[in-house]
Amino acid sequence: MLRSCTAGLRSLWALRGRREGAPRLSTDLQPARRLFSTEKAVHKDWALPNPSWSKDLKLLFDQFMKKCEDGSWERLPSYKHTCTQKNEDFKTYFLDPQLVEEGLSQAQLFTRGFEDGLGFEYVIFNNNDEKRTVCLFQGGPYLQGIPGFLHGGAIATMIDVALGSCAAVSGGAIMTANLNINFKRPVPLCSVVVVNSQLDKLEGRKLFVSCNIRSVDEKTLYSEATGLFIKLDPKKKFNIKEFHSSLRKAAPPLEEAVVSSPALVIHC
Ligand SMILES: CCCCCCCCCCCCCC(=O)SCCNC(=O)CCNC(=O)[C@H](O)C(C)(C)COP(=O)(O)OP(=O)(O)OC[C@H]1O[C@@H](n2cnc3c(N)ncnc32)[C@H](O)[C@@H]1OP(=O)(O)O
Numbered sequence: 184m185l186r187s188c189t190a191g192l193r194s195l196w197a198l199r200g201r202r203e204g205a206p207r208l209s210t211d212l213q214p215a216r217r218l219f220s221t222e223k224a225v226h227k228d229w230a231l232p233n234p235s236w237s238k239d240l241k242l243l244f245d246q247f248m249k250k251c252e253d254g255s256w257e258r259l260p261s262y263k264h265t266c267t268q269k270n271e272d273f274k275t276y277f278l279d280p281q282l283v284e285e286g287l288s289q290a291q292l293f294t295r296g297f298e299d300g301l302g303f304e305y306v307i308f309n310n311n312d313e314k315r316t317v318c319l320f321q322g323g324p325y326l327q328g329i330p331g332f333l334h335g336g337a338i339a340t341m342i343d344v345a346l347g348s349c350a351a352v353s354g355g356a357i358m359t360a361n362l363n364i365n366f367k368r369p370v371p372l373c374s375v376v377v378v379n380s381q382l383d384k385l386e387g388r389k390l391f392v393s394c395n396i397r398s399v400d401e402k403t404l405y406s407e408a409t410g411l412f413i414k415l416d417p418k419k420k421f422n423i424k425e426f427h428s429s430l431r432k433a434a435p436p437l438e439e440a441v442v443s444s445p446a447l448v449i450h451c
Pocket residue numbers: 259267269343344345347348351352358359360361387388389411413414415416419
């Protein structure tokens with residue numbers, strides 16, 4: 184399994200004309216530049232096949248794209264920097280506008296911050312009538328936990344995204360309040376798994392969701408999870424600017440600390 188992973192990586196690097204150990208040239212590593220380079224880069228949809236996708240992942244992707252043809256399923260797009268309408272709504276209604284301008288210009292979605300094939304490769308399909316989503320996920324070599332297997336945190340991240348997407352389709356701007364995960368079998372690195380999520384209950388602003396992660400042949404149950412997502416209340420705006428200034432007060436920058444603290448100067 185590790186051998187196939189290494190082979191996959193080698194061909195990936197070959198595809199990019201890059202040798203092992205050579206410096207990375209990807210503009211992904213310079214998010215600010217990438218963000219403002221071209222409209223096309225900003226709006227790239229990452230939930231589409233790329234050369235790192237395994238045969239299994241491509242096959243499943245094609246099967247679900249077929250299911251989308253009659254409108255019962257839809258593929259959810261995924262953007263690194265910007266923005267589904269839901270994300271835009273989140274910024275508009277829940278964040279301080281100055282913070283959005285100043286603080287978030289370099290921000291990007293955690294799960295899309297890796298080069299193709301190295302981290303989270305996934306696509307989510309939604310079935311509106313059945314209130315369920317299917318996430319096809321291939322976890323790359325940078326997500327290793329114990330040798331040869333995915334890190335539990337990477338699995339939890341993917342569960343959060345899968346359940347969160349399932350909840351967001353019905354609830355709009357939501358946040359994770361609770362996640363419970365049972366890890367039943369370790370997930371082999373670079374394998375493809377299927378995360379089946381469903382909305383179990385909607386109770387006021389609370390969305391109760393659950394999921395399981397299975398192998399492509401459905402024979403192996405890797406994990407089961409439940410989650411509680413809360414539909415955000417526009418009356419409770421996040422004032423992160425206040426949070427940042429309280430953080431500055433608690434831990435001043437070094438120069439300030441040196442000037443204001445004789446003890447620190449002596450010990451330096
Ligand atoms: C189209 C789709 C596109 C998809 C794109 C999207 C992708 C998505 C992927 C994203 C994936 C990444 C996602 C992320 O990474 S989200 C990041 C991780 N999560 C957080 O940081 C959340 C931190 N928590 C909070 O900010 C607040 O607590 C929230 C906002 C969640 C609720 O604070 P709010 O002030 O608004 O609500 P409330 O306190 O009045 O509570 C309301 C109700 O909820 C009940 N309650 C609350 N907490 C819990 C709890 N822990 N267990 C059980 N119950 C709980 C509470 O008792 C009350 O119930 P009731 O008294 O009404 O009965």
